Amino acid sequence: MVNKVSGIAAALTQPNVDTDVIMPKRFLKTITRKGLADGAFADLRFDEDGKTRPEFILNQLQWQDASILVVGNNFGCGSSREHAVWGLMQLGIKAIIGTDFGGIFYDNARKNGLVLPIVDESVRNSLFVVAAEAEKAVFEIDVEHQIIRADAQDFVFEMDPATRQALLLGQDETLDTLKLSDQIQAFEQVHHGKIKVNVNK
């Protein structure tokens, strides 16, 4: 269940930050969801020798505890790896404000309770400016009312109703869907008359 998120916001202005950058492949050889905090933005945070890159926003004193990101267009494009969402959350990120997101990344975020408010480019650009001033960079996001409060102003964000509901209720979608088993079976009986895959045949 997620309703309100508040915390320090950091601006990550570059566009097209893909899931290879969010979670490099060398962290993907795992069969659990754990231990991915080190992988999140690894090549932006550290150089080849493992030394911290001071220019990266989350390495800077004022933003090292950021839990909200304001990001460039098309964030989370690329591969389907849910590890990207797991790693960001393990790094302490709770919400990412952007104009548009890679579709699979967006759905993965919802499944894990990571909040992705969508705003117009002009609003996003204003939020870039606010987040860049350390003393103003504390944001509050209200999922139920779809409002971002920053710099004593309210900004309305978009979120499709199903995602909003999923975040607010925080139900297990797998178990929830299985309550519809009868309907799935009824559909299947008719549908299998048209297409029925059996890989073993």
Added chain:
Amino acid sequence: MSAKTLYDKLVDTHKVCDLPGGDILVYVDFHIMNEYTSPQAFSGLSTKGVPVWRPEAHLAVVDHVNGTRRREGPDEASKLLISNLEKNCSEHEIALYTLGDPRQGIEHVVVPEQGLVVPGMLIACGDSHTTTYGAYGALGFGIGTSEVEHLLASQTLRYKRLQSMLVQIDGPTAPGVTAKDIIMHVIRTVGAGAANGFAVEFAGSSIRSQDMAGRMTICNMAVELGARAALIAADEVTAQACLNKPHSGQFEFDVNGWQSDEGAVFAREVIIDGADIEPLVSWGTSPDQSLPVSAAIPTERDMATPAAKTALKRALNYMGLQEGQSLSEVKIDCAFIGSCTNSRIEDLRSAAKLLRGRNVAKNVLAIIVPGSSATRVQAEAEGLDQIFIEAGFEWRPESGCSMCLAMNDDVALDGERVASSTNRNFEGRQGRGARTHLMSPAMVAASAIAGKLADVRHYSEMEE
């Protein structure tokens, strides 16, 4: 009845019911899994004590982490991913094409090859390039691991209907222009991410004239537009492609049902003149940053906004290139032919045609990884392996994703420049600090010969 798009027909025929909040529950005909995005889905099932709904509707393939040199086994971490998949599949009675199986290969190459996709199907896979199946008039889309769990448990997904976008491309394309150039042209015209939230249907004579391999290349890489689904209407070419495959005959289908109706409304339409398309190479770190080899890299002055200027600088800094530099001067270190975008037999033939009687430039490491074991066997029967080997390519005896995402031992080194038939030129994609230039397999062959980015058209005149 009002006119429907092909996309809406596919969604409507798989809709189980509406869900609160506007999602719909869709039934998935067929699900494909790999070793790296499925483990946590299986553990989710066991934690919840839920069985697999219909095991025979799933197929697992090992392709992402395995080595492709013979005898050199995967590293320990990769071995764990593979053995874990084997264990999960045997526990849940799910079919698995693992290493050594003659059907093994890159998932999106294997499925059409086995005849497991026909028009009208809905296919999901924990991999973004599942859009490939749109080439068959089927709805394919990528999902995350939580959705893999949901699908294993219920054979369904909670689905948000997308908007439809039409990309209409008409007219003959110039010699040397391949399906890869068509899709790269679309991406550079419309922009990476421009199709976020859309299902894209490709139509027009430039698309119709593509063979199935070309159509798959186009739908495959549509995800680099942000498209969650890509579609091409089924026709006689599609019908033919469904024949004579191991699973042919298992599915009855009618190609006539799987086109958009006359007058169907698209939320967005993009019109492209096929004659405008040239063979392209990417120069940056986003797939929309591409140009013909004869062009020069843009300068800051060409960029409209401060953000675009910063993005240009960042891309050039990573790529080790200069503003205004001529692309034809750019030397390469590696050439890679492979990936679910371009490793089918047709791709191999087009590269081999160019390489016959020629040699890879000194200092270029050239590698070719056929998309599947069956593709490799076919290529060897045609003698293509000999052409590649004589030209100086490493002909890999095993199949998989290899240097497309460098999860195995095919990793480009820091600063190395790769001419690549793959789909993503992201920072670090082919290795930390590795620099990827996307292009068609024939262009990779041309660049391998030249030792620098090269235009396939300078070579085609000398053919045969």
